[in-house]
Amino acid sequence: MPKATPNKVYVIKIGCNVINNKPTLEQFLSQFAAITEPKILVHGGGKLADVLSAKLGISPKMHEGRRITDEATLDVVTMVYAGLINKQIIARLQALNCNALGLSGADGNIILSQKRPATNVDYGFAGDIVKVNVTWIQQLLNSCITPVLAPITHNAAGQLLNTNADTIAAEVAKALSKKYRVELCFCFDKPGVLLDVNDANTVVHLLNEEKFLQLKRAGSIADGMLPKLTNTFATLHAGVQQVHIFQAQDLPLIIEGKRAGTLCQL
Amino acid sequence: MPKATPNKVYVIKIGCNVINNKPTLEQFLSQFAAITEPKILVHGGGKLADVLSAKLGISPKMHEGRRITDEATLDVVTMVYAGLINKQIIARLQALNCNALGLSGADGNIILSQKRPATNVDYGFAGDIVKVNVTWIQQLLNSCITPVLAPITHNAAGQLLNTNADTIAAEVAKALSKKYRVELCFCFDKPGVLLDVNDANTVVHLLNEEKFLQLKRAGSIADGMLPKLTNTFATLHAGVQQVHIFQAQDLPLIIEGKRAGTLCQL
Numbered sequence: 258m259p260k261a262t263p264n265k266v267y268v269i270k271i272g273c274n275v276i277n278n279k280p281t282l283e284q285f286l287s288q289f290a291a292i293t294e295p296k297i298l299v300h301g302g303g304k305l306a307d308v309l310s311a312k313l314g315i316s317p318k319m320h321e322g323r324r325i326t327d328e329a330t331l332d333v334v335t336m337v338y339a340g341l342i343n344k345q346i347i348a349r350l351q352a353l354n355c356n357a358l359g360l361s362g363a364d365g366n367i368i369l370s371q372k373r374p375a376t377n378v379d380y381g382f383a384g385d386i387v388k389v390n391v392t393w394i395q396q397l398l399n400s401c402i403t404p405v406l407a408p409i410t411h412n413a414a415g416q417l418l419n420t421n422a423d424t425i426a427a428e429v430a431k432a433l434s435k436k437y438r439v440e441l442c443f444c445f446d447k448p449g450v451l452l453d454v455n456d457a458n459t460v461v462h463l464l465n466e467e468k469f470l471q472l473k474r475a476g477s478i479a480d481g482m483l484p485k486l487t488n489t490f491a492t493l494h495a496g497v498q499q500v501h502i503f504q505a506q507d508l509p510l511i512i513e514g515k516r517a518g519t520l521c522q523l
Numbered sequence: 524m525p526k527a528t529p530n531k532v533y534v535i536k537i538g539c540n541v542i543n544n545k546p547t548l549e550q551f552l553s554q555f556a557a558i559t560e561p562k563i564l565v566h567g568g569g570k571l572a573d574v575l576s577a578k579l580g581i582s583p584k585m586h587e588g589r590r591i592t593d594e595a596t597l598d599v600v601t602m603v604y605a606g607l608i609n610k611q612i613i614a615r616l617q618a619l620n621c622n623a624l625g626l627s628g629a630d631g632n633i634i635l636s637q638k639r640p641a642t643n644v645d646y647g648f649a650g651d652i653v654k655v656n657v658t659w660i661q662q663l664l665n666s667c668i669t670p671v672l673a674p675i676t677h678n679a680a681g682q683l684l685n686t687n688a689d690t691i692a693a694e695v696a697k698a699l700s701k702k703y704r705v706e707l708c709f710c711f712d713k714p715g716v717l718l719d720v721n722d723a724n725t726v727v728h729l730l731n732e733e734k735f736l737q738l739k740r741a742g743s744i745a746d747g748m749l750p751k752l753t754n755t756f757a758t759l760h761a762g763v764q765q766v767h768i769f770q771a772q773d774l775p776l777i778i779e780g781k782r783a784g785t786l787c788q789l
Contacts, residue, residue: 337606340605352679358626363617363623365623413617417610
């Protein structure tokens with residue numbers, strides 16, 4: 258008997274540029290709720306954690322552009338990411354008839370991580386993902402529940418950990434690709450991968466690994482985009498079917514299979 | 524065929540006196556995790572919301588001892604209750620091998636409420652419970668997942684609402700009593716209902732409605748206890764089997780069926 262084609266699942270990540278802008282977020286959530294296939298939302302933090310930290314007199318500690326999460330900062334991001342932002346999104350999705358369930362990694366042990374080992378730099382309470390609970394995600398999706406993941410995980414020893422939302426989206430997509438045809442979507446602040454970062458008309462519509470490596474050698478890809486695309490191709494090698502990089506407003510085009518943003522495939 | 528006896532479920536509520544004290548909370552969570560029967564935890568807020576509000580310059584608005592939830596306060600309680608306190612409890616329970624799932628009322632639409640109508644007083648974003656999603660709670664309990672409810676609900680139109688944790692515990696217990704033998708447990712700051720509020724040796728060990736009404740008429744029950752007990756007997760009339768009022772440290776005695784605190788029965 259031929260093996261049945263696995264179901265499709267969308268793993269969609271939104272960051273600051275969507276979360277910080279109320280009308281953009283509202284439009285995105287309407288479009289997200291309208292997706293009829295199983296779907297998972299991963300959200301980042303937005304600027305609110307920085308605003309709250311500043312009000313509380315907690316100065317951000319950074320090392321080469323990466324945040325160091327001390328105990329006070331961990332409390333703030335837990336409140337803002339897993340509390341305010343996550344629950345506001347859930348309430349809105351429920352109003353849009355999407356049965357959403359907000360989760361930190363600790364909830365139902367959905368994402369297990371470990372504290373990043375301190376080598377030259379101690380990043381504090383930063384978590385690197387160890388395991389995604391695929392069985393439980395399957396149960397939720399089978400019950401027509403839409404998981405909404407906040408970028409907070411745990412180490413199974415009682416410690417919450419701050420975890421990069423892009424990484425959560427990538428690791429969840431990779432783990433699910435053993436059971437589903439996974440399309441990983443990064444809602445970005447630009448209309449896709451640009452050949453000229455200052456020109457929105459230079460979107461690379463289709464990017465395979467060969468072309469990516471060519472562009473990388475030619476120095477045509479902006480610095481910030483390099484690690485994102487390196488990770489993208491790693492998820493594709495791990496079994497994710499497609500990765501889309503696009504502006505949030507283009508989500509309906511992506512879902513309809515129309516050309517929008519950058520489609521990355523092996 | 525005789526009808527099978529329904530399963531027992533514990534609905535256990537903890538408030539400030541447990542949440543504010545780290546060793547007490549730690550001991551309670553160990554004892555809670557050790558309960559082998561299906562169980563649900565409902566937690567209140569603790570003083571942290573007031574501390575955070577004060578730091579942010581939000582002055583508490585009260586009317587006759589009840590909090591008025593303006594928008595800024597709603598954001599704070601959502602962050603503190605559904606974010607920090609809930610997720611810290613979940614991480615700790617996971618470390619104790621209890622597969623806990625933290626929920627606001629919006630998550631999975633588990634508790635639907637409506638904004639309290641403004642009559643003489645507008646309590647702001649305060650929610651009165653309309654419906655408890657019993658079917659989903661059953662599914663979670665059948666999957667050996669332990670729901671941990673934060674006192675934040677939603678109105679299915681996108682609005683989060685601040686809801687009293689005692690009321691959540693009572694309404695969840697009442698709703699579940701159609702399907703389970705429910706024991707509702709209030710962890711209290713005193714060893715039970717006291718005849719003399721200043722004397723811990725005056726615990727009323729067994730309280731039926733007749734005795735409650737007698738004590739009420741005689742003025743022997745402290746003011747703060749009256750609404751709690753009135754609600755308690757309402758839950759018993761609605762089908763809850765037993766209500767226990769006791770100090771958190773006595774939880775193991777309650778679970779073993781030994782005498783501790785006040786047992787309320789019709």
